[in-house]
Amino acid sequence: MASLHVKINNIWQDLRSSEGMPALDVVRGELGLTSTKEGCREGDCGACAVLVGEQVGDMVRYRAVPSCLLALGELRGKHLVTLEGLVEGAKDGLTPVMRAFLDENASQCGFCTPGFIIALTSWLAEPQVPDLAGALRAIDGNLCRCTGYGAIRRAAARLVERFKDLPLESGARLKTLVEAQVLPPSVLEFMAESAGKPEADSVSRKISGNAPARGGNADNAVPVAVVGGGTDYYVRNPDPEEGFSPFLTRMLPEFGQIRYVSDREDRWLEVGAAVTVRDFFSSHVVRHEVPGIERFETMFASTLIRNLATVGGNIVNASPVADITSMLLALGARLVIVPEADAGNKNTPLRLCPLEQFFLGYKKLNLGPGEVLKAVWIPVLADPSSRKFSFEKASKRRNLDIAAVNMAISFRIDKGRFRDVRISLGGVAPVPLLGIGAQEVLEGAPCDVSDKKSLAGLAKNAARRAESAISPISDVRGSSDYRRRMVHQLMLAHFIRLFETSGVAEELFP
Ligand SMILES: Cc1cc2nc3c(=O)[nH]c(=O)nc-3n(C[C@H](O)[C@H](O)[C@H](O)COP(=O)(O)OP(=O)(O)OC[C@H]3O[C@@H](n4cnc5c(N)ncnc54)[C@H](O)[C@@H]3O)c2cc1C
Ligand code: FES
Ligand code: FES
Structure with a gap:
């Protein structure tokens, strides 16, 4: 079996496990890096998150991924960082992200904490202006079952305040984060080792x-x-x-x-x-x-x-x-x-x-x-700005949920008429479908954004045609009737989004 050359924290190692093994099993079992936790093993909890550094084009990029769903072979030539590796550069044993958690009492049993630390460290490493919305988005795949999210949110807010002036250029940003002990020195080593090399084999x-x-x-x-x-x-x-x-x-x-x-x-x-x-x-x-x-x-x-x-x-x-x-x-x-x-x-x-x-x-x-x-x-398209596109999804939760029904719509407005209308319907048949009947209602129809009555009429007609053309089954995500009604409502929602300033929303829901 060929070995896999991977930088694990601060050491390049040759792993003998097969490429299709989930990385989590090797990280915990073979390498003994047990800060990486096994929670759900289905991508739902984030407890197994690790940071993966790789060369992308001419820069090195670090991103957090769930190691329970990551094939070990993906790590060839890359840099895997776990919590054990993150603290290597931290003088008092805590990185600033960990310190923020400690100061805000954002960890109780601690099982979820390594995943949160990795996800927030990854967010800081990305070249964007840090804000609270971005920090919370970065941890939208991490679950905590005992601390409560208020303290974690406050820890994230501390990080936003402390790191609001990070450089936007990716190399300079990584260097600044190593100096601030958010990232370990092995990140700089990996950047130097990657310089001028082709991307991973x-x-x-x-x-x-x-x-x-x-x-x-x-x-x-x-x-x-x-x-x-x-x-x-x-x-x-x-x-x-x-x-x-x-x-x-x-x-x-x-x-x-x-x-x-x-x-x-x-x-x-x-x-x-x-x-x-x-x-x-x-x-x-x-x-x-x-x-x-x-x-x-x-x-x-x-x-x-x-x-x-x-x-x-x-x-x-x-x-x-x-x-x-x-x-x-x-x-x-x-x-x-x-x-x-x-x-x-x-x-x-x-x-x-x-x-x-x-x-x-x-x-x-x-x-x-x-x-x-x-x-x-x-x-x-000859003129991409003429494309109108919208997507809607009916699911129980905002994050980490598969839709009961989804629907997308794309069209152009040409000389005041709908053109090239395409509507997809998901969750209403064994395969994703095109809503041909609803497309026919809209194709070539007048599209006058100052005429909210006509837009509302078209939306209702298209919604009725889409709904009447499907025979969905009932299952755990929704009954047949629920799915049909959602198709109807999602079509109206597209019109409300795409013609937001026309007043069509008030016309549809007076
Ligand atoms: C927690 C969680 C939440 C999720 N939420 C959503 C969601 O909100 N919306 C959603 O749509 N999906 C969701 N998914 C499902 C999944 O993430 C997506 O379907 C994802 O895009 C699959 O991509 P992948 O590369 O991981 O596929 P893989 O798991 O790698 O592959 C999926 C299948 O496709 C085959 N395959 C992959 N690539 C190719 C290729 N190039 N050629 C031929 N065969 C190929 C594989 O053999 C496999 O059978 C979720 C999954 C999890 C675990
Ligand atoms: S164990 Fe990997 S996401 Fe839960
Ligand atoms: S601290 Fe216990 S699950 Fe989050």
Whole structure:
């Protein structure tokens, strides 16, 4: 078994465990770094959070991720920091983040505390102006069951006050945080060691595994276990067999790009399948092509999960309520599919598949054995600012909850009329659907923002058509009737968001 070269806190180590093992088991079991806790083992509690440093482009970046869902192979050539590593530079044994927790009595039994410290340290390391909203967002995937969140919030507020003037340039920021003993000196060592090196080596292995059924017919192809971020895979397979060595999409640079591509006359924005949900929403080009999409980021899971989960994993996992799938369906996305064996080869022929033709039945995909999803293409508009986009999701909790129903809508307004209307419906059938009837109601209809009555009438018509076209099942997340009514209400909610100043809200709900 090949060894994995990883910097663990302040020492480079060669790990012998297989690449598909959840990192948590190695961190606690093999390395004895027991500050990293095992709570839920499903990405829900944040107790297992670790900091992972890696070279991205020409800079080094640190982000907190849940180690229970992280494939060990992802760490090749990277820097893993646990709480034991964080305190290495702290003169009195406490970093300023830990000190803030102590001063505010924000820890009681202490089981959750390492995860909170790691998540808040990661937030400070990110090049943004610290504010309380950002700090609380950083810990939206961390649960505490005994202290209460008031004290944790006050500790976060202390950090905002103390670190409000951090440099925004990432290298300077990391150096400042090492000087302030928030981060350990091993961060500076890792930055020096990474300078001028290519990004982490590729890993590509084949082995059969527990993936959704694939409907394709590639001859003699070997089924592959593919892992993106692992946030679905390891929830379903928490204890993989010894020797498990999947194809890790995040280790292939070709799968991690966001760039423009052309195909005959058309231009597309290509989003690599291994782009994380976090990077998707942060991308300036994604925000340029889909104005306002960043508003919907925090509806997806938590910061810890978004740091790990990939766009491709969301699609191939084939959940009828997958949020990114819902957004991409409304945006008219196409999938770029390649044979896994040639995945890293730039000249491999691509198979293109409109996203709506990818789902053949519940968890049954238009993806042959041996094929992997390489990227997603989003159509580029001549004038991106003409695109109107909205996403809605009905779930019990704001964070860390899967939708009962979700819905996205995308259209242009051209010469006062709705054009290129696409509406996705999730959670109302075994696969994500397009709301064809509702699209027909809107396509070509007049769109006069000064006429709230006509807008409200259109919203109600589209809502009725969407609702009447579906026959959802009842399950733990909601009854059939509830889902139908939510589809109706979510359509109205789109109109209220997209025509906020028109008065349509008052017209719909006088
Ligand atoms: C706590 C928690 C909260 C969550 N909240 C949400 C939420 O709010 N909204 C939501 O939509 N989802 C949510 N999820 C589900 C999950 O995070 C997403 O579906 C995520 O996008 C999956 O991406 P991944 O990279 O982690 O997939 P993985 O787990 O790596 O893979 C998922 C499946 O896709 C296959 N696969 C992955 N990449 C490829 C590829 N490139 N080619 C072929 N096959 C591939 C894998 O083999 C696997 O079968 C949540 C999960 C957790 C644990
Ligand atoms: S153990 Fe709960 S998120 Fe990993
Ligand atoms: S301090 Fe006990 S769970 Fe948070």
